Amino acid sequence: MRGSTLLITVATVAIATISIIAVNSDAGRKKTNQRLSQIGPDVVAWAIGGQNSEDIDYGGSSDGIGGYSMATVSCNWGDTGLNWYGGTNNSPIIMQNMFRLKDGKFEQIGMQSFMKHSFCALSEPGCGDCEAAPCDILGIGCADTYWAGLNLNGDCPRSDVNAFTGEYPYPFTHSPSGPSATRGNLVVPNIDVDPALNSGARYFIEAMYIAADDHAAGNGDNNASYREIGFNSISDPYVLANGPQETMAGDPAIRAWAAIDSSVVLTEAHVPGEGLILIACKVSDNADGTYDYEYAIHNLNSDRSINSVEVPVGDASVSAVGFKDIDYNSGELYDNTDWSSSINAGTVNWNGATYATNPNGNALRWGTMYNFSLTTTAAPVDGEVQLGLFKPGGPDYFSMATRVPSAEAIDPCDLPLGVCPEDVDDDGVVAVGDLLAVVGDFGECGDGTYRPAGDVDGDCCITVSDLLQIVNAWGNDCSPWGACCFAGGGDWSCGMSNEASCLSSEGTWQGDYSSCDWNGGSVSCPQPGACCFEDGSCAEILATDCSELGGGFQGVDSDCASANCPVAGAGDECSSALIAVNGANPFETATATPSEGSPDDAQCEGTYLDWGNSADIWFLYVPSASGTVQFTTCDSNSYDTSMVLYQGSCDNQVACNGDGDGGNGCQQYYSEIDYDVNAGESYYIRIGGYQGETGPGTLTIE
CATH class of the missing domain: 2.60.40.1170 (Mu homology domain, subdomain B)
Known part of the structure; x- marks a missing residue:
């Protein structure tokens, strides 16, 4: 459950004959249990931004710059174990970047200058037929996870790393500096991710692992991977959907541009x-x-x-x-x-x-x-x-x-x-200004390097014919058409119009000459989803509208029928615990705050409770009959939970669990407690997350 490393590879470029590969299609993700069958170790960023639940942290802003971090899961696709000796220069380095596609341009907007230095590989299952190994080796077909919190505040400078060989000195030559919100984090200007300033933009995070033995084996070109994300606000990035398949493993983010356009x-x-x-x-x-x-x-x-x-x-x-x-x-x-x-x-x-x-x-x-x-x-x-x-x-x-x-x-x-050549002054309407422009340049002809601006009939000279054509088109609306996005989803979420008509219809203008993507064009309109408000109400709107209204966006294609929209403060403390019933009890800890008093992990040592100062939600359960009851957070769409059980009062801890095992259809790390209960007695269930993880989930009582 702990440790994953992002590594960046540095390659040296030489002149000469070069093998060129043209790529214009979307490279498919390497599926579970599929490796490259190459000789030697081969580490890849197998899942980023969370595997079965969202895991992207916002560390705050300073001077208009925001600090972020993403969870990373590595996988060894090779046929040899990968070295992972913590505290040495023989362990992977983890790097993070962010990119934006806006107005037809694909640009890097974020960089982590100081990267994470990995320390222990747990050889987790999930990305292949894992051959488990000790902590200092990532086994063949095994995964290793670093949550976003662990990837914050990197300490390895890029200038220390040779990404072609994977080599770097340890200890590192210098340390990061600056405000805690951005120091050693993925740094992005606020204006580049503010939804109000970036209509129609799409965002991509990228992670990369760098390891000397991987590079020595010739496997350094597939270490980077990307995933598309969105922003409800500067402080609230979100994943578009859950699951490791959302990460394009082995592909750097630049390939997303060719896949989309x-x-x-x-x-x-x-x-x-x-x-x-x-x-x-x-x-x-x-x-x-x-x-x-x-x-x-x-x-x-x-x-x-x-x-x-x-x-x-x-x-x-x-x-x-x-x-x-x-x-x-x-x-x-x-x-x-x-x-x-x-x-x-x-x-x-x-x-x-x-x-x-x-x-x-x-x-x-x-x-x-x-x-x-x-x-x-x-x-x-x-x-x-x-x-x-x-x-x-x-x-x-x-x-x-x-x-x-x-x-x-x-x-x-x-x-x-052009579409409307009579609009010579380019003000969107054929009027007096166009006539005056033609008169002012009357008689001018092109010389092979330019067309006179007043040539509206296409003969390359400004003559009486051009004047007459402007008169015949007098009053025409020549404002550029483009794509207009509407809330509502489906094929009708995009329409073609001019900017004025789009805005008057309460649409979102995508730019002059942009086009809808029905036939593979460049615009992909944002889709609505469920937006939860503090009073527990829900509306199906766009992420940008949700953010402006102070709500919490639940993801593209989510709906209010299935969304869990808790009332603000409900269940946040033991004194206001939610009433739990037999069966499924949905919850959300992203909006919760930490309760006073940390649990005692001695009762569940070795299960990775690792509570820290985790935000938590409380449930109160009063059984109608005595017997053994199972409390579980098994939910394939949930996050890495930790759970504590109290009997009779909020401070009488009787059981806890970080990671359960043996469940079917669960997230990778869920919590489970089996306990003998007494009819009519009060039991308080406190749900937090491993190392502060938060997110949606389900408490099931059986």
């Missing part, structure tokens, strides 16, 4: 003698003779790192060159200075620091993803970009296949006109 081209280059680099490219036709190119480059495990990118553009005109990186935090040594960009003869270039001038300069290092963008007048073709290597030790550059602007520029006048 069929227009994204993903290529991967395994550099000879080094690690894996992935490039995702999306090209958008602006219907005005220009194309937007968006590149996301992810360094999975290259230690040499990347410090320059060159995209060929031929004779095309270039504008709107952009760059986005992710800042290191918590006192990590690396510099966060942005790369420079330049438009040169036939190329667009981005450059970071050189190793010779600053070994701690801002390079695209392992476990990070940077974005590069440009707008050109050239349509996309298959080609190559050139990547420069930061650290010495081999060739200085290598090339990767992707989509690039064509070498020859396209005459914009050869391209079709």
Whole structure:
């Protein structure tokens, strides 16, 4: 039940002949009992964010930055035990990242600069045919769990780790610093996850395990995994559904973009003698003779790192060159200075620091993803970009296949006109401003590099014909159409309209020229679910609306008929205990607070009660007959519970249990107590969680 390790792999990149793999489909998750059948140990982040229940912690915010942590479950897919010697440099490191897909761009928004150093593998069942081993070995086909609370406040700096070899020094060279809310945690700006500021955004968490023996066996390219999540609010991330199958094991998060958007081209280059680099490219036709190119480059495990990118553009005109990186935090040594960009003869270039001038300069290092963008007048073709290597030790550059602007520029006048060319001033309506714009440029013609803005009839010159066409279209509404999302779910959750019509219909506008996903388009409208309020009431609304109303979102596709919406404060203390009956009694501890007085775990030593200061819920049970009664929290959709039984009063503890065994259809760790009760006597059942875990559950009394 304890320990799981996220490790990040650093790979070195070399120039030369590179094997390119194009990926445009969703890579399937490795199912239970399925391993890669490779030689040697092979650790993977098998489940992240909780296995059978949600487990993502929010540590608080400081200066507009939030700190988070996720649960991670490792699995050994190999045919040899994986070393797990705690307190040494021969134990896995666990790394965490966060990404956002918004407005057609996939960006890294969160990084854990100081990672978790694992200490003991429990060789748990669940991810394969587990061959259990001692604590310092993760057995073949075995799992090991680190809850979100254990992954908080990491202490291993990324700068200490070579992700290609899996090697790092121990003790570590320096420690994290900063406010406790963010120090050593997964750090994310509040504005990037605030639902009110990110309509239509989708979020992905990523975890990675790094281990020297895994890398030495050649199994370092499948250590990272991702999972989609959502945000009810800055402090309330949630999983979309429970179960280990929700984690895409062995796939870094960048692959999610290609799986979601069929227009994204993903290529991967395994550099000879080094690690894996992935490039995702999306090209958008602006219907005005220009194309937007968006590149996301992810360094999975290259230690040499990347410090320059060159995209060929031929004779095309270039504008709107952009760059986005992710800042290191918590006192990590690396510099966060942005790369420079330049438009040169036939190329667009981005450059970071050189190793010779600053070994701690801002390079695209392992476990990070940077974005590069440009707008050109050239349509996309298959080609190559050139990547420069930061650290010495081999060739200085290598090339990767992707989509690039064509070498020859396209005459914009050869391209079709936009949807509403008469709206020359682009204010959404054909009116006086458009007529004046045409008159002002009357007689102008294109020269092969541009189309005059007032050319509304498509002949590449501004003439009387253009004036007449504007007059004929006078008053037309030319505001862009796009996708509009409505609460309600099903096929009708998305419709096409302009922004004004969408908002007047109380919909959520998804952006100009966005499209609904009925035929595989880019918009996936948020779906409603049950929202619980403090008075116990429930409404089926969107997560963002639930958050604004102060409710607790129960997940996409949940409904009020099955949701457990307790009244605030009910059952939070023994004095207000909920009345328990024979059969199922639902509960929720996420909104509970810790009660005074910790249980005595001596009565259930060895069952991992590990109560600490856990939030808890109380039940009062008065049996109608004497005999043996079973109290169990077995519920496949629940979390890792701990349970204590009191007889007669709230302080007379008679039994406790952390982990039960032998149950069918249960979560991985549930609690169970069998006790001889007396008819008419009061029994208080106190339910908390292992190391403070919280969530929904069911107390069943039989």
